[in-house]
Each structure stands twice: as C-alpha cells, then as structure tokens.
Amino acid sequence: MEMRLKVCFKCHEFxxxxxxxxxxxxxxxxxxxxxxxxxxxxxxxxxxxxxxxWTGKPSAGE
Numbered sequence: 001m002e003m004r005l006k007v008c009f010k011c012h013e014f015x016x017x018x019x020x021x022x023x024x025x026x027x028x029x030x031x032x033x034x035x036x037x038x039x040x041x042x043x044x045x046x047x048x049x050x051x052x053x054w055t056g057k058p059s060a061g062e
Contacts, residue, residue, distance in 0.1 A: 003045040006031060010038040013054040017042065027054075 005014040006028060015031040018024040031054055032040070 004042055005045055005048065005051075006040060006042050007048055007051065008035040008038045008040050008054070011035065011054075012051050014048065014051050015054045 004017040006017055007014045008031075013035075015027055016024065017028065034054075
C-alpha cells in the first residue's frame with residue numbers, strides 16, 4: 001500500500017496522511033494552517049524526492 005503525503009512545494013516539506021489517526025489529523029490541520037497560501041498538494045510517496053518531513057517549525061528559508 002502506497003503512502004499519501006500532503007506536500008508544500010514552496011517549503012519542500014511534507015506530512016504523511018494516515019487513516020484513523022487522531023494525532024496525524026491534528027498534524028495535518030497544523031500543516032495546512034502553517035502553509036496556507038503556499039502551493040500544497042496530496043501526492044503518492046514515490047512521486048516526490050528531496051523533501052523533509054514537516055516538524056511544525058519554520059524552515060531556514062522562511
């Protein structure tokens with residue numbers, strides 16, 4: 001089963017999308033709020049490269 005990711009192409013960060021996981025749902029909401037206005041898309045894991053997992057902290061470039 002392939003994993004789906006929500007990716008921010010401006011910050012080169014992602015958050016995994018896990019089913020039936022409360023903590024992940026909260027993480028996705030925070031990710032969407034932080035990356036509001038950025039180009040964000042849901043993709044399959046194998047479609048992206050050179051990205052880092054979002055930790056909720058601003059990137060060096062922000």
